[in-house]
Amino acid sequence: MNNNLKVVLITGASSGIGQAIANTLMEKGYRVYGTSRNIKEENIIKAKSGSGFLKMIPLDVRSDESVKAAVEYILQKEITIDILINNAGFGIAGSVEDTSPEEALSQFDTNFFGVLRMCRAVLPKMREQKQGLIINISSVAGLISIPFQSMYCASKYALEAMTEALRIEAKPFGIKVSLVEPGDTKTGFTQMRQYTAASYNSAYNLAFLKSIKKMEKDEQNGPTPKLIVDAVLKIMNSKNPPIRIVAGFSYKTLVFLKRILPSRFVEFVVSRIYS
Numbered sequence: 001m002n003n004n005l006k007v008v009l010i011t012g013a014s015s016g017i018g019q020a021i022a023n024t025l026m027e028k029g030y031r032v033y034g035t036s037r038n039i040k041e042e043n044i045i046k047a048k049s050g051s052g053f054l055k056m057i058p059l060d061v062r063s064d065e066s067v068k069a070a071v072e073y074i075l076q077k078e079i080t081i082d083i084l085i086n087n088a089g090f091g092i093a094g095s096v097e098d099t100s101p102e103e104a105l106s107q108f109d110t111n112f113f114g115v116l117r118m119c120r121a122v123l124p125k126m127r128e129q130k131q132g133l134i135i136n137i138s139s140v141a142g143l144i145s146i147p148f149q150s151m152y153c154a155s156k157y158a159l160e161a162m163t164e165a166l167r168i169e170a171k172p173f174g175i176k177v178s179l180v181e182p183g184d185t186k187t188g189f190t191q192m193r194q195y196t197a198a199s200y201n202s203a204y205n206l207a208f209l210k211s212i213k214k215m216e217k218d219e220q221n222g223p224t225p226k227l228i229v230d231a232v233l234k235i236m237n238s239k240n241p242p243i244r245i246v247a248g249f250s251y252k253t254l255v256f257l258k259r260i261l262p263s264r265f266v267e268f269v270v271s272r273i274y275s
Protein backbone atom coordinates (compact mmCIF):
# COMPACT_ATOMS: atom_id res chain seq x y z
CA MET A 1 0.00 0.00 0.00
CA ASN A 2 1.14 3.52 -0.81
CA ASN A 3 2.38 5.49 2.24
CA ASN A 4 -0.16 8.24 1.69
CA LEU A 5 -2.98 5.75 2.19
CA LYS A 6 -1.55 4.16 5.32
CA VAL A 7 -3.08 5.19 8.61
CA VAL A 8 -0.89 5.43 11.72
CA LEU A 9 -2.09 5.87 15.29
CA ILE A 10 0.65 6.95 17.68
CA THR A 11 0.07 7.54 21.38
CA GLY A 12 1.92 10.34 23.18
CA ALA A 13 2.69 12.47 20.11
CA SER A 14 2.76 15.82 21.94
CA SER A 15 6.39 15.55 23.02
CA GLY A 16 9.76 13.82 22.61
CA ILE A 17 9.99 10.49 20.82
CA GLY A 18 6.30 10.30 19.84
CA GLN A 19 6.30 13.79 18.39
CA ALA A 20 9.48 13.08 16.38
CA ILE A 21 8.01 9.84 14.97
CA ALA A 22 4.68 11.53 14.16
CA ASN A 23 6.32 14.46 12.35
CA THR A 24 8.59 12.17 10.33
CA LEU A 25 5.73 9.90 9.26
CA MET A 26 3.59 12.89 8.30
CA GLU A 27 6.44 14.21 6.14
CA LYS A 28 6.75 10.78 4.51
CA GLY A 29 3.11 10.90 3.44
CA TYR A 30 1.38 8.84 6.14
CA ARG A 31 -2.03 9.74 7.52
CA VAL A 32 -1.00 10.16 11.15
CA TYR A 33 -3.28 10.41 14.18
CA GLY A 34 -1.21 11.51 17.16
CA THR A 35 -2.57 11.67 20.67
CA SER A 36 -2.27 13.78 23.80
CA ARG A 37 -4.26 14.19 27.02
CA ASN A 38 -4.35 17.95 26.49
CA ILE A 39 -5.91 18.79 23.13
CA LYS A 40 -7.94 21.97 23.34
CA GLU A 41 -9.32 21.77 19.81
CA GLU A 42 -8.84 19.72 16.66
CA ASN A 43 -5.46 20.55 15.30
CA ILE A 44 -4.43 19.52 11.78
CA ILE A 45 -0.89 20.18 10.70
CA LYS A 46 -0.50 19.70 6.97
CA ALA A 47 2.76 18.35 5.58
CA LYS A 48 4.76 20.84 3.54
CA SER A 49 4.63 18.51 0.56
CA GLY A 50 2.66 15.42 -0.34
CA SER A 51 -0.60 14.30 1.14
CA GLY A 52 0.54 13.22 4.61
CA PHE A 53 -0.99 14.84 7.65
CA LEU A 54 -0.73 14.75 11.42
CA LYS A 55 -3.93 15.22 13.32
CA MET A 56 -3.78 15.43 17.12
CA ILE A 57 -6.68 13.82 18.98
CA PRO A 58 -7.39 13.53 22.72
CA LEU A 59 -6.46 10.30 24.49
CA ASP A 60 -5.64 9.16 27.98
CA VAL A 61 -4.39 5.57 27.77
CA ARG A 62 -5.45 5.04 31.42
CA SER A 63 -9.13 5.27 30.46
CA ASP A 64 -11.11 2.57 28.59
CA GLU A 65 -13.64 5.18 27.44
CA SER A 66 -10.96 7.53 26.16
CA VAL A 67 -9.23 4.72 24.22
CA LYS A 68 -12.56 3.60 22.73
CA ALA A 69 -13.48 7.17 21.72
CA ALA A 70 -10.11 7.79 20.04
CA VAL A 71 -10.22 4.57 18.00
CA GLU A 72 -13.89 5.12 17.03
CA TYR A 73 -13.05 8.67 15.93
CA ILE A 74 -10.35 7.41 13.57
CA LEU A 75 -12.53 4.63 12.19
CA GLN A 76 -15.25 7.16 11.33
CA LYS A 77 -12.72 8.91 9.10
CA GLU A 78 -10.56 6.03 7.83
CA ILE A 79 -11.15 2.57 6.37
CA THR A 80 -8.16 1.00 8.12
CA ILE A 81 -5.76 1.48 11.01
CA ASP A 82 -2.57 0.06 9.55
CA ILE A 83 0.00 0.88 12.21
CA LEU A 84 -0.34 1.37 15.97
CA ILE A 85 2.67 2.82 17.78
CA ASN A 86 2.32 2.51 21.56
CA ASN A 87 4.64 5.23 22.75
CA ALA A 88 2.88 7.06 25.63
CA GLY A 89 4.73 6.54 28.88
CA PHE A 90 6.37 8.11 31.90
CA GLY A 91 8.64 7.16 34.81
CA ILE A 92 8.23 6.89 38.56
CA ALA A 93 11.42 6.93 40.66
CA GLY A 94 11.94 5.74 44.22
CA SER A 95 13.31 2.75 46.09
CA VAL A 96 11.13 -0.36 46.22
CA GLU A 97 10.55 0.24 49.92
CA ASP A 98 9.49 3.83 49.23
CA THR A 99 6.94 2.88 46.54
CA SER A 100 3.32 2.34 47.52
CA PRO A 101 1.18 -0.20 45.67
CA GLU A 102 -0.92 2.75 44.40
CA GLU A 103 2.16 4.42 42.92
CA ALA A 104 3.24 1.14 41.33
CA LEU A 105 -0.26 0.66 39.89
CA SER A 106 -0.25 4.15 38.40
CA GLN A 107 3.07 3.38 36.67
CA PHE A 108 1.65 0.16 35.21
CA ASP A 109 -1.66 1.82 34.32
CA THR A 110 0.05 3.97 31.70
CA ASN A 111 3.10 1.97 30.59
CA PHE A 112 1.56 -1.52 30.59
CA PHE A 113 -2.25 -1.45 30.83
CA GLY A 114 -2.30 1.56 28.49
CA VAL A 115 -0.68 -0.58 25.80
CA LEU A 116 -3.05 -3.46 26.59
CA ARG A 117 -6.06 -1.12 26.20
CA MET A 118 -4.75 0.21 22.87
CA CYS A 119 -4.02 -3.26 21.49
CA ARG A 120 -7.44 -4.56 22.52
CA ALA A 121 -9.12 -1.58 20.85
CA VAL A 122 -7.21 -1.83 17.56
CA LEU A 123 -6.63 -5.58 17.09
CA PRO A 124 -10.23 -6.43 16.04
CA LYS A 125 -9.92 -3.95 13.13
CA MET A 126 -6.46 -5.25 12.22
CA ARG A 127 -7.77 -8.85 12.23
CA GLU A 128 -10.70 -7.82 10.03
CA GLN A 129 -8.41 -6.07 7.52
CA LYS A 130 -6.03 -9.08 7.73
CA GLN A 131 -2.98 -6.88 8.16
CA GLY A 132 -1.44 -4.51 10.64
CA LEU A 133 1.71 -3.54 12.49
CA ILE A 134 2.05 -2.77 16.19
CA ILE A 135 5.25 -1.17 17.49
CA ASN A 136 5.65 -0.93 21.25
CA ILE A 137 8.15 1.62 22.55
CA SER A 138 9.77 -0.14 25.49
CA SER A 139 13.18 0.76 26.94
CA VAL A 140 16.62 -0.69 27.60
CA ALA A 141 15.22 -0.60 31.16
CA GLY A 142 12.84 -3.33 29.96
CA LEU A 143 15.89 -5.60 29.61
CA ILE A 144 18.22 -4.37 32.35
CA SER A 145 16.78 -3.25 35.69
CA ILE A 146 18.08 -0.08 37.32
CA PRO A 147 18.05 0.82 41.04
CA PHE A 148 15.43 3.39 42.12
CA GLN A 149 13.59 2.88 38.81
CA SER A 150 12.19 -0.53 39.71
CA MET A 151 8.53 0.12 38.88
CA TYR A 152 9.41 1.79 35.58
CA CYS A 153 11.67 -1.17 34.71
CA ALA A 154 9.03 -3.67 35.85
CA SER A 155 6.38 -2.00 33.67
CA LYS A 156 8.68 -2.22 30.65
CA TYR A 157 9.75 -5.83 31.45
CA ALA A 158 6.03 -6.66 31.54
CA LEU A 159 5.54 -4.87 28.22
CA GLU A 160 8.34 -6.95 26.71
CA ALA A 161 6.66 -10.17 27.90
CA MET A 162 3.24 -9.18 26.56
CA THR A 163 4.72 -8.13 23.22
CA GLU A 164 6.63 -11.38 22.72
CA ALA A 165 3.43 -13.37 23.27
CA LEU A 166 1.23 -11.07 21.18
CA ARG A 167 3.68 -11.36 18.29
CA ILE A 168 3.04 -15.12 18.07
CA GLU A 169 -0.73 -14.84 18.65
CA ALA A 170 -1.29 -12.14 16.03
CA LYS A 171 0.92 -13.57 13.27
CA PRO A 172 -1.75 -15.89 11.75
CA PHE A 173 -3.96 -12.81 11.20
CA GLY A 174 -1.24 -11.03 9.20
CA ILE A 175 -0.44 -8.71 12.11
CA LYS A 176 3.20 -7.98 12.90
CA VAL A 177 4.41 -6.85 16.31
CA SER A 178 7.80 -5.40 17.32
CA LEU A 179 9.54 -3.64 20.18
CA VAL A 180 11.86 -0.63 20.11
CA GLU A 181 14.12 -0.18 23.13
CA PRO A 182 15.50 3.35 23.50
CA GLY A 183 18.32 4.21 25.86
CA ASP A 184 18.69 7.65 27.44
CA THR A 185 17.15 10.17 25.04
CA LYS A 186 16.76 13.93 25.42
CA THR A 187 12.98 14.51 25.67
CA GLY A 188 10.39 15.82 28.10
CA PHE A 189 10.66 12.50 29.99
CA THR A 190 13.11 13.84 32.60
CA GLN A 191 10.84 16.74 33.55
CA MET A 192 7.77 14.48 33.67
CA ARG A 193 9.41 11.92 35.99
CA GLN A 194 7.61 11.53 39.31
CA TYR A 195 9.29 10.70 42.62
CA THR A 196 7.38 8.47 45.02
CA ALA A 197 6.02 10.37 48.03
CA ALA A 198 8.21 8.51 50.53
CA SER A 199 11.39 9.37 48.56
CA TYR A 200 11.46 12.82 50.11
CA ASN A 201 12.13 11.52 53.61
CA SER A 202 13.87 8.26 52.97
CA ALA A 203 16.55 6.04 54.45
CA TYR A 204 17.77 5.69 50.87
CA ASN A 205 17.93 9.45 50.34
CA LEU A 206 21.63 9.85 49.47
CA ALA A 207 21.84 6.84 47.16
CA PHE A 208 18.51 7.76 45.57
CA LEU A 209 19.53 11.35 44.83
CA LYS A 210 22.94 10.28 43.48
CA SER A 211 21.38 7.67 41.22
CA ILE A 212 18.59 9.89 39.94
CA LYS A 213 21.02 12.76 39.28
CA LYS A 214 23.15 10.44 37.13
CA MET A 215 20.04 9.20 35.28
CA GLU A 216 18.72 12.71 34.61
CA LYS A 217 22.12 13.97 33.48
CA ASP A 218 22.45 11.06 31.02
CA GLU A 219 18.94 11.72 29.64
CA GLN A 220 19.50 15.44 29.19
CA ASN A 221 22.91 14.86 27.57
CA GLY A 222 21.51 12.02 25.50
CA PRO A 223 20.85 12.01 21.76
CA THR A 224 17.72 13.39 20.12
CA PRO A 225 14.92 10.91 19.29
CA LYS A 226 16.30 10.44 15.72
CA LEU A 227 17.75 7.00 16.58
CA ILE A 228 14.31 5.86 17.71
CA VAL A 229 12.65 7.29 14.60
CA ASP A 230 15.14 5.35 12.46
CA ALA A 231 14.39 2.11 14.36
CA VAL A 232 10.63 2.61 13.84
CA LEU A 233 11.17 3.25 10.11
CA LYS A 234 13.33 0.12 9.84
CA ILE A 235 10.52 -1.97 11.34
CA MET A 236 7.89 -0.33 9.12
CA ASN A 237 9.97 -1.02 6.02
CA SER A 238 10.68 -4.65 6.92
CA LYS A 239 8.68 -7.53 5.45
CA ASN A 240 9.59 -9.64 8.48
CA PRO A 241 10.19 -7.19 11.37
CA PRO A 242 12.53 -8.21 14.19
CA ILE A 243 11.24 -8.92 17.71
CA ARG A 244 13.13 -5.92 19.01
CA ILE A 245 15.52 -3.16 18.02
CA VAL A 246 17.74 -1.76 20.74
CA ALA A 247 18.45 1.83 19.68
CA GLY A 248 22.09 2.92 19.74
CA PHE A 249 25.39 1.07 19.48
CA SER A 250 26.40 1.36 23.15
CA TYR A 251 23.03 0.03 24.34
CA LYS A 252 23.15 -2.82 21.79
CA THR A 253 26.55 -3.74 23.26
CA LEU A 254 25.21 -3.55 26.83
CA VAL A 255 22.23 -5.80 26.03
CA PHE A 256 24.51 -8.25 24.21
CA LEU A 257 26.87 -8.35 27.22
CA LYS A 258 23.91 -8.99 29.53
CA ARG A 259 23.09 -12.09 27.48
CA ILE A 260 26.58 -13.55 27.58
CA LEU A 261 28.02 -12.42 30.92
CA PRO A 262 27.21 -13.85 34.36
CA SER A 263 24.32 -12.03 36.07
CA ARG A 264 26.49 -11.05 39.03
CA PHE A 265 28.89 -9.25 36.72
CA VAL A 266 26.04 -7.33 35.06
CA GLU A 267 24.74 -6.42 38.54
CA PHE A 268 28.22 -5.17 39.48
CA VAL A 269 28.38 -2.93 36.39
CA VAL A 270 24.85 -1.53 36.90
CA SER A 271 25.50 -0.82 40.57
CA ARG A 272 28.79 0.92 39.74
CA ILE A 273 26.99 3.17 37.26
CA TYR A 274 23.90 3.99 39.36
CA SER A 275 24.87 3.79 43.03
Ligand SMILES: NC(=O)c1ccc[n+]([C@@H]2O[C@H](COP(=O)([O-])OP(=O)(O)OC[C@H]3O[C@@H](n4cnc5c(N)ncnc54)[C@H](OP(=O)(O)O)[C@@H]3O)[C@@H](O)[C@H]2O)c1
Nearest residue numbers: 012014015016017036037060061088089184185187188189
Ligand atom coordinates in the same frame (compact mmCIF):
# COMPACT_ATOMS: atom_id res chain seq x y z
N1 LIG B 1 13.50 9.63 27.03
C1 LIG B 1 14.12 8.52 27.37
O1 LIG B 1 15.29 8.55 27.84
C2 LIG B 1 13.45 7.18 27.16
C3 LIG B 1 14.24 6.02 27.27
C4 LIG B 1 13.65 4.79 27.08
C5 LIG B 1 12.29 4.70 26.78
N2 LIG B 1 11.54 5.83 26.67
C6 LIG B 1 10.10 5.65 26.38
O2 LIG B 1 9.75 6.43 25.26
C7 LIG B 1 8.36 6.76 25.33
C8 LIG B 1 8.18 8.24 25.04
O3 LIG B 1 8.80 9.00 26.06
P1 LIG B 1 9.54 10.39 25.81
O4 LIG B 1 10.94 10.23 26.22
O5 LIG B 1 9.25 10.92 24.45
O6 LIG B 1 8.82 11.26 26.95
P2 LIG B 1 7.96 12.63 26.87
O7 LIG B 1 8.68 13.65 26.07
O8 LIG B 1 7.62 12.94 28.29
O9 LIG B 1 6.63 12.18 26.09
C9 LIG B 1 5.71 11.31 26.69
C10 LIG B 1 4.42 11.31 25.87
O10 LIG B 1 3.52 10.36 26.50
C11 LIG B 1 2.25 10.98 26.63
N3 LIG B 1 1.54 10.44 27.79
C12 LIG B 1 1.98 10.32 29.07
N4 LIG B 1 1.03 9.77 29.83
C13 LIG B 1 -0.03 9.53 29.03
C14 LIG B 1 -1.31 8.96 29.22
N5 LIG B 1 -1.75 8.55 30.43
N6 LIG B 1 -2.16 8.86 28.16
C15 LIG B 1 -1.77 9.30 26.95
N7 LIG B 1 -0.57 9.85 26.69
C16 LIG B 1 0.29 9.97 27.73
C17 LIG B 1 2.53 12.48 26.76
O11 LIG B 1 1.41 13.18 26.23
P3 LIG B 1 0.48 14.23 27.03
O12 LIG B 1 1.20 14.60 28.31
O13 LIG B 1 0.33 15.37 26.08
O14 LIG B 1 -0.78 13.47 27.26
C18 LIG B 1 3.74 12.66 25.84
O15 LIG B 1 3.33 12.93 24.53
C19 LIG B 1 7.88 6.32 26.71
O16 LIG B 1 7.17 5.11 26.62
C20 LIG B 1 9.18 6.12 27.48
O17 LIG B 1 9.04 5.16 28.52
C21 LIG B 1 12.08 7.06 26.86
